[in-house]
Amino acid sequence: MTEVALSLHNVTAGYGQTHILRDLTLTVNRGDRVAMIGRNGAGKTTLLATVMGLTRLHRGTIHLRGGDISHLRPYQRSMLGLGLVPQTRDIFPSLTVEENLTSVLRGDASLDEAYALFPRLKERRNNGGTQLSGGEQQMLAIARTLMTAPEIVLLDEPLEGLAPVICEQLMQAFEALAADGKRTVVLVEQQAAAALKFASRAVVVTNGSIVYDGGTDVLKQQPELLERHIGVAHA
Numbered sequence: 001m002t003e004v005a006l007s008l009h010n011v012t013a014g015y016g017q018t019h020i021l022r023d024l025t026l027t028v029n030r031g032d033r034v035a036m037i038g039r040n041g042a043g044k045t046t047l048l049a050t051v052m053g054l055t056r057l058h059r060g061t062i063h064l065r066g067g068d069i070s071h072l073r074p075y076q077r078s079m080l081g082l083g084l085v086p087q088t089r090d091i092f093p094s095l096t097v098e099e100n101l102t103s104v105l106r107g108d109a110s111l112d113e114a115y116a117l118f119p120r121l122k123e124r125r126n127n128g129g130t131q132l133s134g135g136e137q138q139m140l141a142i143a144r145t146l147m148t149a150p151e152i153v154l155l156d157e158p159l160e161g162l163a164p165v166i167c168e169q170l171m172q173a174f175e176a177l178a179a180d181g182k183r184t185v186v187l188v189e190q191q192a193a194a195a196l197k198f199a200s201r202a203v204v205v206t207n208g209s210i211v212y213d214g215g216t217d218v219l220k221q222q223p224e225l226l227e228r229h230i231g232v233a234h235a
C-alpha cells in the first residue's frame with residue numbers, strides 16, 4: 001500500500017525576505033527513489049534545506065508521515081527520521097572516522113551497516129577527517145547521516161567533484177541503502193544520467209518550481225525533454 005512519507009504543500013521559502021521556492025507542492029511516497037535535477041541555482045539545495053527546516057518558510061506546510069513539521073527545528077526533524085547529507089559534507093575534521101560516526105549514532109543504526117556499505121571507511125576508521133580523500137569524506141558524510149537512522153535520506157550532489165570510479169561506488173551504496181524500499185531516497189544530482197539510472201521518479205526544478213514530476217523512463221527516452229529542462233542532454 002502506498003504510504004506518503006513526505007509532503008510539501010504550496011511551499012514558498014527562501015533566505016530572509018527572499019523567496020526562492022515558489023508555491024511548490026511535492027509528495028514523496030515511502031520507498032520512493034527520487035532524482036531531483038535542474039540547472040545551477042534552480043533551488044534544489046534550497047528545497048532539501050527547507051525540508052530540514054534550514055530556510056525561512058514564508059507560506060505553505062510540510063508534513064512527515066502525515067504529521068505537520070512545518071515549524072519544527074532541524075534537530076527535531078532529524079529525530080523524526082529525516083537525514084540530510086549536505087553538499088558541504090560537514091564532517092568533524094578533528095575527529096577520527098569512527099568518532100565522526102559514533103558521535104551521532106542513535107536508534108537502530110549500526111556501525112556495521114556503515115562499514116558494510118563503505119569498507120574503505122572501516123580501513124580508515126582511525127584516521128582523522130582531514131586525512132581523507134574527497135571520496136572518503138563523501139562516504140563519511142553519507143555514513144554519518146545513516147548513523148541517525150533516517151527513514152528519508154536527502155542527498156545533495158554527492159557525486160560532485162569525484163572521480164568516476166568513486167561515483168560508481170557511491171551509486172552502488174545508494175542502491176544498497178535503498179534496497180527493499182527500506183528507505184526513501186531523494187537524490188539531488190547534476191550528473192543526471194546517474195541519478196536517472198538510480199531513481200524511478202524524476203523531479204525537475206526550475207526557478208524554485210517543479211516543472212516535471214514523473215517517471216525517469218520518459219526523460220531517459222526523450223533526451224530533448226531533458227535538454228529543454230536542464231540545458232544539456234545528459235541521459
Ligand SMILES: Nc1ncnc2c1ncn2[C@@H]1O[C@H](COP(=O)(O)OP(=O)(O)OP(=O)(O)O)[C@@H](O)[C@H]1O
Pocket residue numbers: 015018020038039040041042043044045046047
Ligand atoms: N544562504 C543563501 N542566502 C541567500 N541566497 C541563497 C542562499 N543559498 C542559495 N541562495 C540562492 O538561492 C537560489 C537557489 O540556490 P540553490 O543552491 O538552492 O540552487 P541549486 O539548484 O541547488 O543549485 P546548485 O546546483 O548550484 O547547487 C540561488 O539564486 C542562490 O543564489
